[in-house]
Each structure stands twice: as C-alpha cells, then as structure tokens.
Amino acid sequence: MTQVLLIGCGRMGGSLLKGWRESGVVDRAIVVDPAMPFLPGTTIVASLSDVAGPLPKTILLAVKPQMLDQVLPGLKERLPDGALVISIAAGKTLAYFADRLGPSAAVVRTMPNTPAAIGRGITVCCANGTVGAQQRETTDRLLAAVGQVAWTEDESLMHAVTAVSGSGPAYVFLLIEALQAAGEASGLPPDLAAQLARQTVAGSGELARRSPDDPAKLRADVTSPAGTTAAALTVLMAEDGLLALMKRAVAAATARSEELAKG
Numbered sequence: 156m157t158q159v160l161l162i163g164c165g166r167m168g169g170s171l172l173k174g175w176r177e178s179g180v181v182d183r184a185i186v187v188d189p190a191m192p193f194l195p196g197t198t199i200v201a202s203l204s205d206v207a208g209p210l211p212k213t214i215l216l217a218v219k220p221q222m223l224d225q226v227l228p229g230l231k232e233r234l235p236d237g238a239l240v241i242s243i244a245a246g247k248t249l250a251y252f253a254d255r256l257g258p259s260a261a262v263v264r265t266m267p268n269t270p271a272a273i274g275r276g277i278t279v280c281c282a283n284g285t286v287g288a289q290q291r292e293t294t295d296r297l298l299a300a301v302g303q304v305a306w307t308e309d310e311s312l313m314h315a316v317t318a319v320s321g322s323g324p325a326y327v328f329l330l331i332e333a334l335q336a337a338g339e340a341s342g343l344p345p346d347l348a349a350q351l352a353r354q355t356v357a358g359s360g361e362l363a364r365r366s367p368d369d370p371a372k373l374r375a376d377v378t379s380p381a382g383t384t385a386a387a388l389t390v391l392m393a394e395d396g397l398l399a400l401m402k403r404a405v406a407a408a409t410a411r412s413e414e415l416a417k418g
C-alpha cells in the first residue's frame with residue numbers, strides 16, 4: 156500500500172498527483188498546500204501541522220525551493236523512521252537536506268520537467284547513501300507515473316541535467332516560435348505558419364520518440380542531396396550554427412545553475 160505525503164501541489168506537484176491518480180500507483184495521497192481546492196478521494200490540508208497522526212513514510216517535496224526552509228523544520232520533527240523524502244526542488248542539494256533533516260534521512264534529489272503534465276516528462280534522480288533498493292524502486296514507480304526516469308550517482312551532473320532536460324522544454328518552445336517567425340518572414344500567413352511550426356516540432360518529436368533510428372538518421376532521411384532541406388541545413392549546421400549555439404546555451408544554463416548553488 157503506497158501512501159504519499161505531497162507537500163506543495165502547484166504546477167509540478169499537480170502533474171504528479173494527476174499521474175498518480177490516473178495510474179493508480181498511489182493508494183492514498185495526503186496533500187499539503189494552502190492553495191489547493193477540494194479534490195475527491197484526496198485529503199488536502201493547508202499546512203503540515205494539520206496532518207493528523209503519523210506521517211506517511213513516503214514524502215514528496217514540490218514547493219518552490221525558497222519555501223523549503225519554512226517546511227523542513229516541521230517535517231524533521233515528525234519524520235517517521237525509515238521515511239523516504241523525494242525532492243523536486245531545483246538546485247537544492249543532498250547536503251542541504253542532510254543539514255536540515257539530519258544525516259541519516261533517506262533523500263532522493265530529482266529534476267523533472269514540464270511535459271510531466273501530459274505523462275511525457277523525464278526525471279533524473281540522485282540518491283544519498285541512506286536510500287535503499289526498495290526506496291529507489293518506490294521513487295521509480297512514483298516518477299514513472301509522469302514519464303521516464305533516469306538515475307545518476309554523480310550529483311554534480313544535476314547542473315547539466317537541469318540545463319538539458321529541466322530547462323530544455325523552453326528551448327523546444329522557442330524552436331516552434333522561431334520556425335513560425337521564419338515562416339511568416341517567408342510569406343506565410345501567421346495562422347498557417349503557427350500551425351506548421353507547432354505540428355512539425357510535435358510530430359518530429361513523436362517520430363524521434365517512437366523510431367528505433369537515432370535523430371541523425373531521421374534527419375538524413377529527410378535530406379536529399381542538393382535539395383531544399385540540405386540548403387537549410389547548410390545554414391543550421393554551419394560552424395556558428397545551431398549545434399554551436401545549443402552548446403553555448405546549455406553551458407550558460409549549467410554555469411547559472413552552479414552559480415545559484417553557491418547562493
């Protein structure tokens with residue numbers, strides 16, 4: 156019987172709760188969120204002090220990172236023996252949680268992304284030394300309800316993870332915007348340019364997801380020698396083109412994540 160205490164139920168916590176309700180992976184969720192409306196079958200309270208009795212042994216923290224200092228002291232006081240704490244708070248390290256919950260608390264730090272809202276997210280997890288095999292499995296099951304799950308044993312990689320998959324959806328949305336703007340600049344009516352850009356990115360993403368071929372092969376399949384696609388790729392794959400630009404963008408996001416971690 157999986158019982159989960161979900162602390163914070165905004166965009167990301169709400170996506171998780173939806174995934175759990177749809178998949179049935181959680182038998183009982185208790186939600187702590189002052190802004191949460193009534194939801195049938197779910198216990199909702201405004202603050203942790205309103206949760207009666209012992210807390211569930213699986214706790215997922217989905218408040219904004221700056222709210223954690225307010226939440227963790229109350230949680231530490233009531234943390235059950237053998238509890239698993241999963242955090243989705245960007246930038247909050249395992250050492251940060253050890254400081255506030257004690258060094259023996261089992262904590263998994265994770266980085267999900269917004270396609271979790273439609274069950275197509277990807278979450279990267281990093282556990283501290285106290286987390287056991289069964290607790291890893293529980294983490295896997297809870298997060299698999301909203302997409303794929305990957306693990307790293309090297310916490311320092313969470314900066315790059317944040318830069319690639321955490322922030323990544325924004326880059327893809329920008330690609331849609333850029334393709335639409337370029338379509339308009341080439342004479343397409345705005346509505347048609349918007350439709351073509353959105354569906355091309357969405358359809359190509361889905362094709363890449365389902366195909367056994369890697370993206371380079373899928374790209375080559377669309378590109379006939381000296382054709383129209385080749386003409387565009389000459390620009391996009393130039394030395395200062397999209398590959399170089401994306402490397403710089405991800406490096407900038409990684410550096411910013413490292414900077415934020417220093418406080």
Ligand SMILES: NC(=O)c1ccc[n+]([C@@H]2O[C@H](COP(=O)([O-])OP(=O)(O)OC[C@H]3O[C@@H](n4cnc5c(N)ncnc54)[C@H](OP(=O)(O)O)[C@@H]3O)[C@@H](O)[C@H]2O)c1
Nearest residue numbers: 163164165166167187188190217218219220243244245267
């Ligand atoms: N969005 C992303 O792309 C993304 C990606 C990866 C990770 N994350 C992480 O996910 C976490 C949540 O982000 P979000 O975008 O879902 O934020 P959000 O929509 O603001 O959700 C946070 C929720 O927590 C509630 N809350 C505030 N203080 C609380 C308290 N003391 N106890 C219980 N609930 C409280 C908020 O209520 P009020 O609105 O009333 O304050 C809100 O409903 C963050 O730590 C973020 O770093 C987000």
